[in-house]
Amino acid sequence: MSTTTVKQSNPVYPIMVSIGVCHLINDTMQAVIPAMFPLLERDLGLTFTQLGMISFVLNMFASLLQPAVGFMTDKKPFPYALPLGMVSSFIGLTMLILAGEYWMILVSVLFLGLGSAIFHPEGSRVSFMAAGNKRGLAQSIYQVGGNSGQALAPLLSAFIILPFGMYGVSVILIFTSIGIFLLTKISMWYKRQLEAEKRSKIKKMLVSSLPPLTKKQVGMALLVLLFIIFARSFYVTNITSFYVFYLSEQYGMSVERSQLFIFIFMAVGVVGTFFGGPLSDRFGRKNVILLSVIAPIPFCLALPFVPLPAVLVLLIIIGLLIMVSFTVTVVYAQELVPSKIGTMAGLTVGVAFGMGAIGSIVIGMLIDKMGIHFTMNAVSVLTLLLLVAFLLPRDRVGD
Incomplete structure (x- = not known):
């Protein structure tokens, strides 16, 4: 395969x-x-x-x-x-x-x-x-x-x-x-x-860094990868679309200043995206995915509770780390099924788009029913689902 x-x-x-x-x-x-x-x-x-x-x-x-x-x-x-x-x-x-x-x-x-x-x-x-x-x-x-x-x-x-x-x-x-x-x-x-x-x-064709895998192993790895993309997209959508309201209510920030915080989160995410690919070429796809989705979890859990001076610091750390995996998940999926380059790219990026769309509606409804504070805490806990990344097959580069 x-x-x-x-x-x-x-x-x-x-x-x-x-x-x-x-x-x-x-x-x-x-x-x-x-x-x-x-x-x-x-x-x-x-x-x-x-x-x-x-x-x-x-x-x-x-x-x-x-x-x-x-x-x-x-x-x-x-x-x-x-x-x-x-x-x-x-x-x-x-x-x-x-x-x-x-x-x-x-x-x-x-x-x-x-x-x-x-x-x-x-x-x-x-x-x-x-x-x-x-x-x-x-x-x-x-x-x-x-x-x-x-x-x-x-x-x-x-x-x-x-x-x-x-x-x-x-x-x-x-x-x-x-x-x-x-x-x-x-x-x-x-x-x-x-x-x-x-x-x-x-x-x-794509030269894959993964060892030979059975169809069942490829299918399970794809499910794990899509689950990672789901949890990551859900969290990023929460920050980019709704965290501005939490900043306003929790810390009394103006809309303009809150939008600046969100822009910085997205801007450092661009930096993380760039370095993700070269790092995975050198240290392995799985290793970089693990770094990207596991390392930010403590900071995500802490974000709703820290004082304002620490908020921007945590947003920079989370944005930089969590987007490192954006490129790598696409490449990893393509290496799982090297004969379907376009299909795997469409699947992984498409799931990210779709989860963003669904996340917008679900998070909005949750805020309406349960409040902004409960929702921010709940979505932060959701990042624990990213621990499934340990189940991904290890690529040869990462050995």
Whole structure:
């Protein structure tokens, strides 16, 4: 299940960086949606339930389609799906700018979700094809682009969307056009690679660091990995979407200052994402996953109880550590099933998106019924579930 015969080539750094930049543009478009919530609530009078449904539709549509897109393109690669996916996002964002009614907003986020679902598995495949012997580094560059785009949401809201309204959102369409151009160039390279493989009759495959595993062992390892992604995504969603309310109620902080805390949490998460891949190349996938998900647990448990001066310190530690595994879980899944690069990328990232969407609704309902303090404590205890990471098979690099 985890062996191949193809020797790895040298990394193609221009493609690795370009697909990372396109990932940043793609996920910035996704980040526009939550960044627009204050504007939509103010100008269209939408309720918090309606805002939550917008986020749910966007993330669930993207998460459910990602594995399907990855599965189809594993069977029949389609290089020009990448620019077509960003064209779909361009259409969705344009519709969002012009939307004057709630139903139009829901339709627009469907186009954005479709674009994201197409981009992520195919973008991960391009990253793999350009990686050569730097699999972890390539995936880190790719994921850093996406996480950086998501981290921009608080800044977009504060400095572009709220001051300038829909005119501010329109500026993002310029960057989307640049993304379409870059992805078209990348797709040309992608197509040439496929043609070269066809001529040589050798299909480029992933060189796995895992020992040979039975189908049952692969299935169990995937379940453990998806469980880790579920617990991690649930906790991160709690911090990025709801912890701002806890800061306000518990410590009397202003919304602006609270958003700055959340931005710092997300920004250090980008740093952790970048270093996760190279660290896993050197020290092993499982070892880095263990470091990422086990080490933050005591800090997560302590966060609801510490005084304000310690809050930012713990947020930095947690954000830096817990996002180290974001890249590595994708690579680990691909090495479990090396013949399904796109499917595994779509599955792992799709589950992360889906759990974020479900987490938003569940945590919101829990806050309404049980209060913000109970909910923060409960979600912190949830991180103990990350201990299942010890059950993952050890890769050869980590021996």
